[in-house]
Amino acid sequence: MTDGMCWYRVFGYKTDPPDFRPLHVICHLVKDSHGWYQAKFPMLSGDIELDRWLPEEDGIRSELNTWAAWVEVNGGPELGWLMQRVVATAQLFSWPVEPSHSDAVFFSGMLARFLSAATDGVYQIDHQGFFKADGTLLLRETP
Numbered sequence: 001m002t003d004g005m006c007w008y009r010v011f012g013y014k015t016d017p018p019d020f021r022p023l024h025v026i027c028h029l030v031k032d033s034h035g036w037y038q039a040k041f042p043m044l045s046g047d048i049e050l051d052r053w054l055p056e057e058d059g060i061r062s063e064l065n066t067w068a069a070w071v072e073v074n075g076g077p078e079l080g081w082l083m084q085r086v087v088a089t090a091q092l093f094s095w096p097v098e099p100s101h102s103d104a105v106f107f108s109g110m111l112a113r114f115l116s117a118a119t120d121g122v123y124q125i126d127h128q129g130f131f132k133a134d135g136t137l138l139l140r141e142t143p
Contacts (some may be wrong), residue, residue, distance in 0.1 A: 005096035006126045008108050011067070012091040012119025017052065023114060041111075045101035048108065053092040064089050071130065075139045082130060082138060085122060109135075 012018075017035050020027050030038040034054060041048040053060045068086040075082055093115050097104045112123040116133035124130045129141040 004098065006099050006105075007094060007096050008112050008123065008125055009067075010093040010112055010115040010119065010121050010123045011064075011086050011089040012093065012115065012121035013085060013088060014119045014121075015090040016119075017091065018115055018118035023111075041107065043101065043104045043107060045098070045104050048095055048097065048104055048111075050093055050095040050111070053094070055089060055092070060092060064092065067124070071139060074141075079139060082122065089121070091119060 020039065026042060028040045029036040030040070035052075037052050039050045039052070041050070055061050055064060064086060068083045071079060071083040071086055095108065097108045099105060109125075112125065112131070113133055113135055115121065116123045116131075120133075122130055122132060122138065124141075127141055129137055130139040131137055
């Protein structure tokens with residue numbers, strides 16, 4: 001956590017970017033030659049700015065390796081598949097949320113589950129842990 005913010009991360013396995021239309025939400029996509037790299041969702045407490053990273057972008061591969069190593073150390077051999085899934089991430093989504101902004105926290109939980117399901121991925125929430133797309137806790141993060 002940085003400056004009181006809670007970070008959400010989705011480690012997507014599929015390469016196709018998710019389609020937000022099923023969420024029936026308003027969002028603004030910022031695009032470049034590789035597709036969209038940022039989505040902004042208006043909330044009462046302020047916009048959620050979700051960033052989409054591809055593994056070939058500067059610094060992302062090392063971040064994925066760091067998370068994979070964390071899973072390996074903290075998850076044990078029974079979660080080797082989770083470590084491999086993090087290493088094989090095809091797109092990483094991340095966004096910060098102020099924990100006191102209840103609308104953003106609620107939406108972020110739903111968004112993390114949606115993105116995980118849409119990309120056959122898993123998600124992580126600071127100080128909570130790693131989760132399956134259906135919300136099942138895989139690996140608790142202890143402070």
